[in-house]
Amino acid sequence: MKKYFSFLLFLFIGVTSCTKSNIESEQPLPYQKIVEGYVTGAAVKVELFAKQGLTTGYNTIYIALFDSVSKQPIENAMVTIFPVMDMVTKKHSAPVENQGTTAKNKLFTSAIVFTMPSGSMGTWTVDVNVQYEGKQGKTSLPVTVLESAKSRLKSFVSKADNSKFFVALIQPDDPKVGVNDLELAVYKSKSMMDFPADSSLAISLTPEMPTMGHGSPNNIDPIHTTKGHYKGKVNFTMTGLWYLNLDFNAGTAVADSSTYFELNF
Amino acid sequence: MKSNNQLKDYLLYSHNSAFMKIIRLLLILLSCSVMTAGQVVTQDDSIRTVVLQEVAVSAKQKNQQQNLYNFFSTNKAATTEDILGRFPELSLVRRGSYGMEPTIRSFNSSQVNLLIDGMRIHGACTDKMDPASIYIEPINLNSIEVNTGGRDFLNGSSIGGNINMKLAEANCHEQPVLNGAVNSGFHSAANTFYQSLSVDYAGSRWGLRASGTYRKSGDYRDGSGKTVSFSQYEKVNYSINGKLVLSDRSYLKIDLLADDGWNMGYAALPMDVGYANARIGAVSVIKEDPSARWEKLEAKLYANKIKHFMDDTDRPNVTIHMDMPGESITTGFYAEGTKKARRGKLSLRADASATTLKASMTMHQPGQSPMYMLTWPDNRQVQSGVAAQYAMRIDSITQLILNARTDISAYSLTSQMGKDQLAVFNYTDDNNHFYIPSISMQVSRRLIGKLKAALSVGINGRSPSASELFGFYLFNQFDGYDYIGKPTLEQETGMLTDLTLSYQQQKWKAQATAYVSRVKNYIIGRLTPDFSAMTIGAKGVKQYANIDHAVLAGAEASLVYEPSTKTQFVTTVKYAFGNDDLGKPLPMITPLRNISTLRQFFGNLWLQGEAEFAATQNRVSKVADEKATGSFALYHFRAGYKQKVKNLDCQLNAGIENIFDVHYREHLDWGNIARPGRNLYLQLGFAF
Numbered sequence: 001m002k003k004y005f006s007f008l009l010f011l012f013i014g015v016t017s018c019t020k021s022n023i024e025s026e027q028p029l030p031y032q033k034i035v036e037g038y039v040t041g042a043a044v045k046v047e048l049f050a051k052q053g054l055t056t057g058y059n060t061i062y063i064a065l066f067d068s069v070s071k072q073p074i075e076n077a078m079v080t081i082f083p084v085m086d087m088v089t090k091k092h093s094a095p096v097e098n099q100g101t102t103a104k105n106k107l108f109t110s111a112i113v114f115t116m117p118s119g120s121m122g123t124w125t126v127d128v129n130v131q132y133e134g135k136q137g138k139t140s141l142p143v144t145v146l147e148s149a150k151s152r153l154k155s156f157v158s159k160a161d162n163s164k165f166f167v168a169l170i171q172p173d174d175p176k177v178g179v180n181d182l183e184l185a186v187y188k189s190k191s192m193m194d195f196p197a198d199s200s201l202a203i204s205l206t207p208e209m210p211t212m213g214h215g216s217p218n219n220i221d222p223i224h225t226t227k228g229h230y231k232g233k234v235n236f237t238m239t240g241l242w243y244l245n246l247d248f249n250a251g252t253a254v255a256d257s258s259t260y261f262e263l264n265f
Numbered sequence: 266m267k268s269n270n271q272l273k274d275y276l277l278y279s280h281n282s283a284f285m286k287i288i289r290l291l292l293i294l295l296s297c298s299v300m301t302a303g304q305v306v307t308q309d310d311s312i313r314t315v316v317l318q319e320v321a322v323s324a325k326q327k328n329q330q331q332n333l334y335n336f337f338s339t340n341k342a343a344t345t346e347d348i349l350g351r352f353p354e355l356s357l358v359r360r361g362s363y364g365m366e367p368t369i370r371s372f373n374s375s376q377v378n379l380l381i382d383g384m385r386i387h388g389a390c391t392d393k394m395d396p397a398s399i400y401i402e403p404i405n406l407n408s409i410e411v412n413t414g415g416r417d418f419l420n421g422s423s424i425g426g427n428i429n430m431k432l433a434e435a436n437c438h439e440q441p442v443l444n445g446a447v448n449s450g451f452h453s454a455a456n457t458f459y460q461s462l463s464v465d466y467a468g469s470r471w472g473l474r475a476s477g478t479y480r481k482s483g484d485y486r487d488g489s490g491k492t493v494s495f496s497q498y499e500k501v502n503y504s505i506n507g508k509l510v511l512s513d514r515s516y517l518k519i520d521l522l523a524d525d526g527w528n529m530g531y532a533a534l535p536m537d538v539g540y541a542n543a544r545i546g547a548v549s550v551i552k553e554d555p556s557a558r559w560e561k562l563e564a565k566l567y568a569n570k571i572k573h574f575m576d577d578t579d580r581p582n583v584t585i586h587m588d589m590p591g592e593s594i595t596t597g598f599y600a601e602g603t604k605k606a607r608r609g610k611l612s613l614r615a616d617a618s619a620t621t622l623k624a625s626m627t628m629h630q631p632g633q634s635p636m637y638m639l640t641w642p643d644n645r646q647v648q649s650g651v652a653a654q655y656a657m658r659i660d661s662i663t664q665l666i667l668n669a670r671t672d673i674s675a676y677s678l679t680s681q682m683g684k685d686q687l688a689v690f691n692y693t694d695d696n697n698h699f700y701i702p703s704i705s706m707q708v709s710r711r712l713i714g715k716l717k718a719a720l721s722v723g724i725n726g727r728s729p730s731a732s733e734l735f736g737f738y739l740f741n742q743f744d745g746y747d748y749i750g751k752p753t754l755e756q757e758t759g760m761l762t763d764l765t766l767s768y769q770q771q772k773w774k775a776q777a778t779a780y781v782s783r784v785k786n787y788i789i790g791r792l793t794p795d796f797s798a799m800t801i802g803a804k805g806v807k808q809y810a811n812i813d814h815a816v817l818a819g820a821e822a823s824l825v826y827e828p829s830t831k832t833q834f835v836t837t838v839k840y841a842f843g844n845d846d847l848g849k850p851l852p853m854i855t856p857l858r859n860i861s862t863l864r865q866f867f868g869n870l871w872l873q874g875e876a877e878f879a880a881t882q883n884r885v886s887k888v889a890d891e892k893a894t895g896s897f898a899l900y901h902f903r904a905g906y907k908q909k910v911k912n913l914d915c916q917l918n919a920g921i922e923n924i925f926d927v928h929y930r931e932h933l934d935w936g937n938i939a940r941p942g943r944n945l946y947l948q949l950g951f952a953f
Contacts (some may be wrong), residue, residue: 015414099667170873177637177682177686178682211630216797217689217795237737238634239635240635240637241630
């Protein structure tokens with residue numbers, strides 16, 4: 001009888017604990033909150049999210065806006081962000097992408113290509129501009145950018161016209177053996193504050209395993225799609241350290257042939 | 266029957282084990298059937314009688330093969346490979362002193378089924394360093410059956426034929442008998458030492474046979490006096506066979522076999538083998554009743570697991586060390602039966618097996634992620650087939666054998682990483698099905714006197730191998746290229762014919778065969794210049810591809826001459842020829858080769874002189890960057906002595922191989938590695 005009772009008790013605990021876990025199963029945001037603040041002019045609370053912490057290279061920034069009064073998430077607003085690096089003696093910005101006016105899953109999406117980490121050299125802030133229901137405001141949010149452990153950002157000076165370019169590796173972020181999507185973003189450094197997306201260069205890709213001195217077959221060179229993004233395919237035949245060697249051509253002239261990303265997986 | 270008794274006498278010296286007894290009886294029966302065609306043989310031991318009758322009826326064409334096997338297995342110091350290499354139909358591909366790969370008539374190992382007691386065993390090594398023949402030691406070998414392409418494909422479809430190595434079996438005996446044997450041996454060329462042991466208990470209801478062999482060999486010395494580094498090996502082999510009588514006519518048989526090798530050098534390859542393990546098991550039920558309509562029924566369930574670990578740890582000047590482990594697991598069954606049919610016999614067989622393979626490569630470079638890839642993307646092959654053979658007597662001098670078999674074989678990739686790897690070559694379809702029909706007809710007819718002719722024609726086929734379909738940058742030291750598979754390969758289809766003339770009488774047993782095969786969709790590596798080689802030092806990448814066809818032809822002949830019971834002379838000769846669809850030579854074709862042996866008995870002592878000749882092979886494949894091989898002549902001297910001391914059979918074998926210390930290599934030897942030079946051997950055995 002005692003055994004039977006214990007069994008019932010066990011069953012009961014089992015059922016209740018199952019119920020409990022079912023209630024809690026609502027998915028939390030898969031992103032990490034970076035910083036939050038108030039855009040007083042627009043009466044909006046702003047929260048910035050990223051997949052992980054911010055690092056040098058391409059970072060997708062997810063922006064959540066909340067009405068300061070109703071506390072409700074905002075789905076329609078004009079939001080732009082602008083990174084600023086303050087190096088005491090000078091300031092500069094970095095390539096940035098601002099998407100639009102409509103939130104997807106209550107998040108607005110932008111991206112920043114941080115060109116250097118925060119530290120003794122200077123500090124990063126992200127200016128957030130919001131236009132919401134006829135009101136407009138701006139706030140500056142301090143952020144910390146770490147040096148990326150992976151190789152995600154390169155720059156070169158074009159041999160064709162001496163202008164400086166930034167190249168960010170977006171994909172593969174988590175490389176695997178087999179066929180991988182390749183996505184790069186290319187920006188021209190026009191001034192300290194202006195880094196427009198560039199679509200003028202033709203890119204050819206040669207993966208290489210430097211330790212072994214071999215490549216991989218059937219890669220597809222990245223071609224320009226939109227906003228400086230180039231998409232192609234890269235194949236890896238094994239794990240280990242790979243170089244993605246990139247050649248950039250401006251028309252018939254060679255712009256650069258020394259840039260490569262390192263992938264160690 | 267006088268000659269039979271004499272034959273029995275000369276074989277007595279070798280009756281140290283149960284299987285020799287059987288072989289002895291087989292030979293007596295075979296010679297009997299030759300001399301007195303159709304005469305009924307009666308024996309008092311029922312089981313043995315059954316075995317004998319089976320052979321008597323179905324093995325007419327194997328007479329010469331049996332003769333040769335018996336002759337060459339008499340040398341107790343011979344390894345399984347030594348015996349295999351003496352068959353005129355067989356050649357051995359050599360990559361090291363251990364693990365030589367048997368092939369039939371220049372058909373490569375993918376085109377040949379190498380079976381142990383009808384079981385399929387797939388090597389776990391991507392470089393074919395572990396043919397199943399390494400798991401059989403002479404002490405647990407009962408017999409070797411070689412079926413060339415179109416002759417007999419009950420056991421499985423193939424292009425080149427099949428080699429079935431039968432395991433020694435336990436016996437049952439009315440009066441319980443315990444037998445045992447101990448053998449020790451030494452070879453000087455490589456300081457090889459070996460020790461084998463077998464114990465055989467035959468009870469009235471059950472029998473048990475256990476055997477074990479240990480071998481250790483150092484680096485051998487070649488004919489120029491140079492020590493060939495990385496030619497050592499060490500291994501143990503154990504096997505247990507149990508037999509349980511179920512009824513008067515049926516019994517249960519259990520086979521367990523384990524083989525562990527380690528520290529095995531492969532001089533012709535850039536890597537050695539750290540360890541290689543095989544675990545092989547089978548349960549069979551056999552019913553034999555010569556008086557019943559179904560004379561023999563057998564069903565077998567089997568499983569085997571092979572592990573193979575290749576590495577280059579001991580090699581000097583290696584930039585990055587590499588490990589290449591592999592594993593193969595096969596499970597299968599077969600059921601077969603032979604029944605009396607109109608004017609002959611009908612044999613039926615159904616079999617199925619599933620093989621899963623995985624092999625990978627890992628390289629370690631400090632400060633980097635390990636470099637890892639699947640050299641055999643994880644895959645499974647499921648094969649099933651049904652076969653029939655109808656042997657019938659047309660008239661008193663003409664026999665007809667019809668063979669038919671159909672196989673369905675399906676391959677699939679079983680891991681995402683494997684699929685991802687092949688996606689690099691744009692292969693998405695990982696399901697390959699092959700339907701392989703085989704059919705052949707063989708007519709044999711006595712022409713004049715004791716001269717018999719047998720003509721066979723047939724169509725056979727094989728599915729591509731796992732390496733040919735899925736191999737991923739498999740380095741082939743033979744031509745120096747990395748090989749990749751092609752999942753869209755077509756199956757090979759062979760059309761073949763052969764003609765055999767045989768002449769058998771008491772003193773002379775001669776046989777000559779000429780054959781030609783045209784293999785459609787022959788699979789061979791084709792250069793893909795766009796791909797970069799993975800292996801450091803490789804010349805490039807080749808991908809397996811079907812060429813339109815290849816033609817393989819050749820001839821083999823053998824002669825056994827016994828002028829008296831004291832003297833035996835055996836000579837075999839073979840020649841092979843292979844061309845691709847452009848008329849260019851195929852690689853790995855044996856040149857003209859001859860082995861002649863003269864054995865003389867002096868009571869308990871026998872002496873034997875042996876000569877081996879190989880012609881130059883200049884017909885080499887340019888595409889495979891194959892090197893020509895010069896001719897050579899080797900002479901061996903062997904002797905055996907047998908003495909019965911009370912109940913103990915003592916025997917001593919000794920000899921000198923390669924007496925003149927010739928520095929040579931065979932054409933099928935990989936790398937430019939010479940074979941062993943002069944070798945003195947000594948073998949001592951006791952049996953009770």
